[in-house]
Amino acid sequence: MTKSPGKNGFGGNLARILASGAFAVTGELGPPRNGSREDVVRKTEHLVGNVDAVNVTDNQTAVVRMSSLAACLIAQKRGLEANMQMVCRDRNRIAMQSELLGAHALGIKNVIALTGDHQKFGDHPEAKNVFDLDSVSLIGTIKKMRDEGKLLSGRDLDGDDGRPGFFIGAAFNPFADPESFRVLRAKKKIDAGADFLQSQCLFDMERFKRFMERAVDLGLAERAFFLAGITPLKSAGMANHMKNKVPGVIVPDEIVKRISGVPKEKQAETGITIACEQIEELKTLKGVAGVHLMPVEWEHMVPAIVERAKLLPRPAFAGPLADPSAPRRPGE
Amino acid sequence: MIVAERKPLEEITGFVAGAKKVLVVGCRGCVTVCNAGGTKEVEILASLLRLNSQREGNPMDVDEHTMERQCDPEFAEAFGEQLGRGHDVILSMACSIGPQFLSRRYPNERIFPALNTSFLGGALASGIWSEHCQACGNCVIHEFGGLCPISRCAKSLLNGPCGGSENGRCEVSEETECVWQLIVDKMESNGRLEELSDPRLGKDWRTSRDGGPRKIAREDLIK
Ligand code: SF4
Numbered sequence A: 001m002t003k004s005p006g007k008n009g010f011g012g013n014l015a016r017i018l019a020s021g022a023f024a025v026t027g028e029l030g031p032p033r034n035g036s037r038e039d040v041v042r043k044t045e046h047l048v049g050n051v052d053a054v055n056v057t058d059n060q061t062a063v064v065r066m067s068s069l070a071a072c073l074i075a076q077k078r079g080l081e082a083n084m085q086m087v088c089r090d091r092n093r094i095a096m097q098s099e100l101l102g103a104h105a106l107g108i109k110n111v112i113a114l115t116g117d118h119q120k121f122g123d124h125p126e127a128k129n130v131f132d133l134d135s136v137s138l139i140g141t142i143k144k145m146r147d148e149g150k151l152l153s154g155r156d157l158d159g160d161d162g163r164p165g166f167f168i169g170a171a172f173n174p175f176a177d178p179e180s181f182r183v184l185r186a187k188k189k190i191d192a193g194a195d196f197l198q199s200q201c202l203f204d205m206e207r208f209k210r211f212m213e214r215a216v217d218l219g220l221a222e223r224a225f226f227l228a229g230i231t232p233l234k235s236a237g238m239a240n241h242m243k244n245k246v247p248g249v250i251v252p253d254e255i256v257k258r259i260s261g262v263p264k265e266k267q268a269e270t271g272i273t274i275a276c277e278q279i280e281e282l283k284t285l286k287g288v289a290g291v292h293l294m295p296v297e298w299e300h301m302v303p304a305i306v307e308r309a310k311l312l313p314r315p316a317f318a319g320p321l322a323d324p325s326a327p328r329r330p331g332e
Numbered sequence B: 001m002i003v004a005e006r007k008p009l010e011e012i013t014g015f016v017a018g019a020k021k022v023l024v025v026g027c028r029g030c031v032t033v034c035n036a037g038g039t040k041e042v043e044i045l046a047s048l049l050r051l052n053s054q055r056e057g058n059p060m061d062v063d064e065h066t067m068e069r070q071c072d073p074e075f076a077e078a079f080g081e082q083l084g085r086g087h088d089v090i091l092s093m094a095c096s097i098g099p100q101f102l103s104r105r106y107p108n109e110r111i112f113p114a115l116n117t118s119f120l121g122g123a124l125a126s127g128i129w130s131e132h133c134q135a136c137g138n139c140v141i142h143e144f145g146g147l148c149p150i151s152r153c154a155k156s157l158l159n160g161p162c163g164g165s166e167n168g169r170c171e172v173s174e175e176t177e178c179v180w181q182l183i184v185d186k187m188e189s190n191g192r193l194e195e196l197s198d199p200r201l202g203k204d205w206r207t208s209r210d211g212g213p214r215k216i217a218r219e220d221l222i223k
């Protein structure tokens, strides 16, 4: 099996950058908790030209926000390719497949299939959850629609023209337990059809390397692209919060010590330095195809980070998003 | 078994407000085993209601009775002997199936559920019960080391642990074990971890509640 973008031409800019072998950079955009187009546009400003594609979250942490698809379309209109996230918490397989068809019709190139955070921590803990599918099933469903022109039930899509040619994304978390199953879980996602995977926030480089070594050994890095998730720490407080309060994130003591060891007003800078050092190390780590930048409420730092980490200029591939003079489909 | 727990007393006193005569009916099935609605619990609830009504200056007659099983037409029929004594309200201390059977058989009686039916499970230790099954109608636990990910994983995941599993605990609550940690441990210790490696694409939920209320008809038993 080969990675699909090179072979089949799925996806858009991100797929082409990854296929070219260039070190990719993706970003993150959390849609606003309102219906303001302007708010989305403002969030794209720090990202255009600095990342190859942006993950647009789907009611992240189970807090109601503008829908991922709507925010993706606004971002794409600004020339920023979107990775539409889709979680299994809120919709069943009927609603999700329908949205995937719509997203394809409206020009979405990349979809990231996730299980989703439990609603317990969100703004509607009294909600009923769905979890009809899980992330692996959703990945398999998207692949089936794309490669076989079939729905999950096995029913055919009408004709071949409307097959959704998504570049399929997934998450991987080397830092959650049980560690022994983590590579197998990533493998399951790749077997189901994931073309690229982005990690949970990386702080524990040793554990990440252990994971990548096994992934490379199993040949997974030849079958899919692995991007490491980078979250710059803003303060010692944030480091402690991530360490103690966020399940599935590990912040090693050395990092907490290092950031706590500098005066408060210098902590943010240290956080950025740590992030840039990590990126530097990842550039040469076997099996790593790029980084996924996800600053928390600190999006305006992205330009400085990509600059300092020497990730600029971003490679440009001609395409409907990169080239404003190219004919646009309605909604793009 | 079906695990239930008694509703808060304030809710139950609300049910009987204004009543002069109340009948509390227990059940010797699951709710006796899980100490929620057997003879002993009937006695306790009846005493609490008596005390409460006396304190409020409106003393109420509270009778007690425990049935063999409330979810059985035969016993529901026999329960008729307890009626006709002027009870204004009947409080069923069976799981919620009991009061439905009684209400159907005796449509003119005012019957309230005194328990909340919580889940299908068992006792982990004295006084602690936990959910073990969701009655999905197509049991697959043998493929998961004998543990049920559908009822015991907060997200019913069938392809492995989510990214929030940490130190054996579920991301949803420190109090809850991550069943996927248990599944992986079990399969690993049996040298069968590989069996978990094939992706499962979507469970068929038709045999579960999603297919509508369920019914079993056994030809060999139908008279
Ligand atoms: S697989 Fe289904 S029937 Fe078996 S224990 Fe789990 S919920 Fe119950």
Ligand code: SF4
Binding pocket: B152, B153, B154, B155, B156, B157, B160, B161, B162, B163, B164, B165, B166, B169, B170, B171, B172, B177, B178, B179, B180, B181
């Ligand atoms: S932590 Fe474990 S039990 Fe909880 S939702 Fe994730 S996989 Fe399921």
